[in-house]
Amino acid sequence: MTRADTGPRAGTAPRSDEPTSAPAEAVLTGLRERRSSAGLTTPAPAPGELRAMMSAAMSAPDHGRLKPYRFIVVDSAARAALGDALADAHAEREPDATDAELDRVRAKAHRAPTIVVVVAAPQPHPTIPAWEQRATAACVAHGVVLAADELGYGAIWRTGWFGEAPKVRAHLGLADHEDVTGWIYLGTPTTRPAPRPVVEPAITWLT
Numbered sequence: 001m002t003r004a005d006t007g008p009r010a011g012t013a014p015r016s017d018e019p020t021s022a023p024a025e026a027v028l029t030g031l032r033e034r035r036s037s038a039g040l041t042t043p044a045p046a047p048g049e050l051r052a053m054m055s056a057a058m059s060a061p062d063h064g065r066l067k068p069y070r071f072i073v074v075d076s077a078a079r080a081a082l083g084d085a086l087a088d089a090h091a092e093r094e095p096d097a098t099d100a101e102l103d104r105v106r107a108k109a110h111r112a113p114t115i116v117v118v119v120a121a122p123q124p125h126p127t128i129p130a131w132e133q134r135a136t137a138a139c140v141a142h143g144v145v146l147a148a149d150e151l152g153y154g155a156i157w158r159t160g161w162f163g164e165a166p167k168v169r170a171h172l173g174l175a176d177h178e179d180v181t182g183w184i185y186l187g188t189p190t191t192r193p194a195p196r197p198v199v200e201p202a203i204t205w206l207t
């Protein structure tokens with residue numbers, strides 16, 4: 001019996017070891033050609049689209065189905081307050097920061113019309129360690145990026161020390177056991193990203 005007979009999409013999987021069917025090739029091409037977009041503008045995904053993207057991203061592998069993550073949406077109007085929280089955190093870390101510097105930090109919240117913050121929320125578990133749960137949150141973040149691409153939007157996953165800053169954590173309402181896995185900036189790309197260079201995977205085939 002082959003995967004095609006038994007898999008969740010029984011009957012649709014290719015019989016050869018090459019993904020020759022058009023739908024399969026389209027999926028792989030989509031994965032291969034996805035590019036992050038640093039320059040993002042309106043329109044951003046609408047609330048219904050965001051919900052669908054987050055819901056789809058929840059198909060991430062999840063040991064024990066603990067759902068050890070949650071999402072925080074920073075929409076257009078919420079960006080100003082987030083920018084202030086980023087600036088407050090920066091001022092706390094760099095007490096001599098100039099106003100211009102703080103404005104530059106504030107602007108980080110405006111680099112895209114919408115930001116989805118993927119938060120890892122690992123739970124105590126006798127056999128499923130926190131790192132596995134954080135791995136699930138990372139897969140979820142990638143899922144949001146992929147879903148954005150699939151819907152024709154641009155996205156970029158960013159991180160940084162701000163996610164650890166108490167003032168930013170308080171602004172986001174993070175509990176002690178939660179941490180920011182990724183700030184997923186979302187919108188419409190301002191430029192067409194360069195095609196991804198073809199890179200051979202590093203594979204060791206054990207025989």
Ligand SMILES: Cc1cc2nc3c(=O)[nH]c(=O)nc-3n(C[C@H](O)[C@H](O)[C@H](O)COP(=O)(O)O)c2cc1C
Nearest residue numbers: 034035036037038156157158159160181182193196
């Ligand atoms: C955990 C993680 C954190 C990242 N943090 C940043 C970041 O803070 N700033 C940034 O420009 N790119 C960051 N990246 C990389 C971008 O999301 C993106 O992958 C990179 O620009 C390469 O573009 P590509 O996805 O088109 O290959 C991060 C990626 C990951 C997985």
